[in-house]
Every structure is written in structure tokens, then in C-alpha cells.
Amino acid sequence: MSEDLPGLLFTGFGETIYMVALSTFFALLLGLPFGIILVTTDKHHISEAPRINKIFGTVINIVRSFPFIILIVVLLPLSRFIVGTTLGSTAAIVPLSIGASPFVARIIENSLKEVGKGKIEAALAVGANPVAIIARVLIPEALPSLIRGITLAVITITGFTAVAGAIGAGGLGSLAIRYGYMRFRDDVMVATVLILVFFVQAVQWGGDSVAKYIEKRRTKIGAD
Incomplete structure (x- = not known):
């Protein structure tokens, strides 16, 4: 192992964590409203609006159809406008966030659709408005599924950073x-792959653990 390898790996992993954390945050900011709108404007839901649902669904599908490497190139001018450059970890956050947000929106849509209609109807029966139903019924009830979905999004964004x-x-x-492939350094290639594998495994374990904890807590409360 080369003497410079630990320093390179430390810097590279730090940049990856930086990109993944901020890109996930901004992808959630963009994807969460889209996912909620897709669910609530669907047929027979709390704010049925087929035209709005179709428009948002089409926009999400269009963005998702772009291969990520092409989307990065398309969004280079936007990165330059927002952060002043097209190079570096900060510039990459712009295409990473936009590229991941449709994926996040679909994850949130699928999670929220798992909530039983009976619970929604019960909330409507007591006079709850759409905002209250979203905040107090849909999101809390779908929380374990949402956490698993966000975990999947984090792993996907990690792949996007590569x-x-x-x-x-x-x-x-x-x-x-730059170091592994172009300079034929097998030690760099092996080390980066191992770090990414361990990181993905840790993220998956953490997300599953949190989701299971919430489910067990609900089961215990229900039993009491």
C-alpha cells in the first residue's frame, strides 16, 4: 500500500459524504412535495385533481428518463450559475439533487400509498383538512416505509457520486x-470499492434498524 493512499482515501471519502449528505437533503426538499402531490391528487384521494397529477407525473418521468451522466452535462450551466463553477464536490450537488429528486418523489409516493384508506376516511370523518391528514396521518403512518425508501435513496445517490x-x-x-484507472493503481481501486461497500452496508443497516425500531415500538404501544 502506498504511503499517500490513506490521505487520498480520507479526502475522497470526506468529499463523498459531503455530496451524499447535502444532495439527499436537497433531493428530499424537492422530492417530498412532489411525492405528496402525486398521492393526494390521485383519484379518490383527499385532493383529487387528475390534471395536476398527470402534469407532475409527466415531469417526474421526463427527468427520470435522463441517464445521470447526461443529466450532469445538461445541468452544468445551472451549476455554474448557482455555485460559480462546474468542478468540485459543491458543483456536483446541483445535478445530484435534481437527478435524485424524481426518484425520491416516487419512493415517497409509494410509501404514502401504503397507508390504509380506512385511516384516511376516519380522519376525514372527524373534519381533518388535507394538511392535517398529510402531517398527522399519511407521514406518521408511512414512516417506517419512508425511512427504508430514504435509505435506498441515499445508496442510489452514493452511486451517482461515483x-x-x-x-x-x-x-x-x-x-x-484519476488514480486507480488512469494511473493503473490497483490499491486505489480496491480500497475505494471496499470503502463504498462498507459505507452502503452501514447505511442499509442503519435505515433498517431505525425502521424496525419504529415498527416494534408501535406494536408494543398497540399491545398495551
């Missing part, structure tokens, strides 16, 4: 390409 590394985004993906 792709973004091909155009100078930084992180472990860039490290693997």
Missing part, C-alpha cells in the same frame, strides 16, 4: 478514476 466523479466532481469516484 458517476459524477468522471467529470471532476471529487469524492471516491473521482479518486478511483
Whole structure:
């Protein structure tokens, strides 16, 4: 193992964590409203609006149809406008967030649709408005599923950062390409892959653990 490898890996992993954390945050900010709108405007739901539902669904599908590497190139001018550059980890957050938000929206849509209609009808029966139903029924009831979905989104965004590394985004993906592939350093390639594998496993374990904890707590409360 080369003497410079630990430093390279530490820097690359830090950049990857930075990109994943902020991109997940902004993807949730964009995707959560879209997912809620897709559910609540669907047929026979609390704010049925087929036209709005179709418009939002079409927009999400269009963005999702772009291969991520192409989407990065398309959004380079937007990255330059927002952060002043198209290179580096901060610039990559713009396409990462936009590219992941439709995926997050669909995850949230599917999770919220798992909530039983009986609970929604009960809330309507006591006079709850749509906002109250979303905040007090849909999201709380779907929370374990939402957590598992967000966990999947984090893992997907981690994969996106590796792709973004091909155009100078930084992180472990860039490290693997610039040092591992271009300089024929097998130690860099192996080390970056191992770190990403362990990171993904840790994220998956953490998300599953939180979701199971919430489910067990609900079961215990229900039994009491």
C-alpha cells in the first residue's frame, strides 16, 4: 500500500459524504412535495385533481428518463450559475439533487400509498383538512416505509457520486478514476470499492434498524 493512499482515501471519502449528505437533503426538499402531490391528487384521494397529477407525473418521468451522466452535462450551466463553477464536490450537488429528486418523489409516493384508506376516511370523518391528514396521518403512518425508501435513496445517490466523479466532481469516484484507472493503481481501486461497500452496508443497516425500531415500538404501544 502506498504511503499517500490513506490521505487520498480520507479526502475522497470526506468529499463523498459531503455530496451524499447535502444532495439527499436537497433531493428530499424537492422530492417530498412532489411525492405528496402525486398521492393526494390521485383519484379518490383527499385532493383529487387528475390534471395536476398527470402534469407532475409527466415531469417526474421526463427527468427520470435522463441517464445521470447526461443529466450532469445538461445541468452544468445551472451549476455554474448557482455555485460559480462546474468542478468540485459543491458543483456536483446541483445535478445530484435534481437527478435524485424524481426518484425520491416516487419512493415517497409509494410509501404514502401504503397507508390504509380506512385511516384516511376516519380522519376525514372527524373534519381533518388535507394538511392535517398529510402531517398527522399519511407521514406518521408511512414512516417506517419512508425511512427504508430514504435509505435506498441515499445508496442510489452514493452511486451517482461515483458517476459524477468522471467529470471532476471529487469524492471516491473521482479518486478511483484519476488514480486507480488512469494511473493503473490497483490499491486505489480496491480500497475505494471496499470503502463504498462498507459505507452502503452501514447505511442499509442503519435505515433498517431505525425502521424496525419504529415498527416494534408501535406494536408494543398497540399491545398495551
